[in-house]
Amino acid sequence: MQHTLEEFLRALRAADVKVSPAEAIDAARTVAAVGYGDRELFKDALCATLAKSKDEVVRFDQAFETFFTRDSFSLPPPDDGEDGEAGGAPQDGAGDPGVEQSPLAQMLLVGDSSGVSQAMEAAAASAGVAEIRLSTQKSRLTRRLLDEMGLAEIEQIIAAAKRLQTFEGNRLALRLDVARKALVAEAQAYVERQHALYASGSGTRLREEMLAKKALNADGGIDPVDLVMMQALVKRMAKRLADRYSRRRHTANTGHLDVRKTLRKSMAHGGVPFEIEWKVKKVDKPSIVAICDVSKSVAAAAQFLLTFLYSLNEVVDRLDAFAFSGRLIPVNAILDENGVEGAILKVLQTIGFQQTDYGQALEDFVDNHIDRVDRHTTVIILGDGRSNFADPRLDLMHLIQQRARAVIWLNPEPESYWGQGDSVMSRYARFTHVAKTCNTLGQFERIVEDVLRTYSAH
Template sequence: MQGALEDFFRALRAADVKVSPVEAIDAHLTVAKVGFSDRELFKDALCATLAKTADEVVRFDATFDTFFARDQVSFTPPPPSGQDGGDPMDGLPPEAAESDLARMLLEGDAASIAQAMEEAAERAQVSQIRLSTQRSRLTRRLLEEMGLAQIEAIINAARKLEGGGDAADRLEAGKRRLAEEAQRYVARQHELYASGSGKMLREEMLARKALNAEGGIDPVDQAMMQALVKKMAKRLADRYSRRRNRAKRGHMDIRRTLRKSMPYGGMPFEVIWKTEKIDKPSIVCICDVSKSVAAAAQFLLTFLYSLNEVVDRMEAYAFSGRLISVNNILDDEHVDGAIFEVLKRIGFQQTDYGKSLEDFCENHLDHVDRHTTVIFLGDGRSNYADPRLDLMATIQKRARSVIWLNPEPESYWSQGDSVMYRYERFCHVAKTCNTLGQLERIIEDVLRTYVPH
């Protein structure tokens, strides 16, 4: 049963239920206590051990029911030729007597066929399926492990015998039903172990897709990318939501105290204390929402607003010609549609970075202090207007850090009307950010700077 449990853990991981090595050991110990005789007790015990959230409980239940369910293999044996009650192997060549599979098919022994299929699937490693394109190949391998080649040889030999055509037809019909059952079995294994692999590959591709690609982003991809952004944000929120600091009083840090006591024969001469501290960043986000950058701005705002567990304060501003606060819009509208509402108010204007910086410094500069990270998102193309470098320097002096995310390659930063190369010297970090993967890495770098050392 250990092998079956390990396969079950893999199925759970494929269903996005995290199972660590320690949890797998706990599950084995739990099963050793409760046994397998009571299905509901067995299921509840594993669920209590492995599922940590309500969503994981739902996915656990679905995976458990699929994994431990066995569809009834239905085989109706074809009527034997000649007199009723005759040997179903009549009419086949002598070598057919050595084939257990041929007798199972002709007798319709569903239980034996199901057992033989499970054993053949283990030899064929069907549970290692990863892609839907492997289903046909693994089905064929499963049938070969069951003895398909021998069945085909028996059928060909029977057709050469006088009067063996009827027996060959009955065995051929049994072979077709066996192939159908094998296809169903492999499809169930794909559902267990690889149903999410296609989605994962798609997400990996979308994480590398250019946000300012010509022709825009397909609506189907847009929806998947929004879900992917929230998934990335949740992963970062889980990682950076709580931090520990050492202190001179509070709760004793047992692990570090024991480690320090090892040179003294286990005597705790040095006591290490710990305190729980939530260190959350304060972020001011200033986004260019002109046509070339609007898609990237939408994903950035979605990402940041999904980090509500980690971010202490989030102030969002958008500009094209003039700059406005979009906090109320983002609160009233869903983030997915907020960009369109912003575009209604300030979109389709001539981009002016200098005027936007002037608006920000006149009306919102008090939101920037030494705890604040300022994130700019824009291509730095100001249509040859005054870039107001003096205001950029003011923001840099007040902020903890200034980060500029530019969808364009760095080689474009000094071409045409781009003043990015002039803004760059006022930024602690200035990077090309044109994919969701790049966005996740940069936001994680921001969060990491707030981790106490």
């Protein structure tokens, strides 16, 4: 049964229930204490040992029911021949189509559902069904499972029985054909359960990996279904960064041994270091000012950047968000009232459909909000730098650069487009600390993580 427990733990990990090696050992000790006899006691004991949150309890329950539930395998009832013998094998010297050489055929003919189920479990282990990762593997693994069970022998017996052209042969062929169809259906259901246990998350993860690389300014926009997945993905990315940064803040409080201070303290105790002093590195929470172009070509990227930053409220000391198309407005209140998903629409209703003017937006920011920028503030500007040939107000960009800790400009366009047409991006880039192409969620994650890392003392 140890193998069964190990496979269940693997299914839990696939269901995003984190199980560490130490927790796996605890689970084995729990099973040794409660046993497998009482299903509810077994389930509750493992759940208490392994599930660490409400979400994990839900995922644990789903994985447990899928893993330990065995649907009853219904076979056609045994068919007694006219002479009273079961099995429908040919009689009166009609010939033996090979039933006696096939244990599977014998189990199917006598209706041994339990034996067939056990044979399927064993065949699945030999066929590696539990290694399924993609839905496209279902058909191949189902056939491999049936081959391991001996389906080819069943098909040969059916063909041989039909060739006899006798009543007994036809009856045997019919019985085995009905049982074969039931066996195939059960094998398909078994492989489907294994996919749900071990691979249901694989397809989602593969899809998320593709969405993390999807260009946010792609022609035709983002499919609504993809948009929902991407919104959930960006929140998980932000949570992952928040957890990682929080751990850095926690470990920073420990520091390293401060030899000089420890020796100085020890002078009061005759040189004995009774009081240990540690070097403590100071880790500030970031203060971020986000200025986002919400014109049509950049709106999707602005939404995801704001989602990223807004989801980092645990580790960000202060977030001031601004949006512009022609004129610039603060959007913190809009974010609070409408959430990130609805904020962009509200912003567009307020300032949308204006001619993009970066110079005017910078002037609005400096005139009304420059006090939000100091030496502890990172300014993140998202936009393509296309100002419709208006004055770009480089002097104001220079002022923001002088006041800020860092200025980061994220441009959804490739760098080869900077400076072409009405783009003044190459001129703005001189007044930034970092200017990068950024038009995927993966790039957003890396850049925001870099911002958080700069607030950790080295």
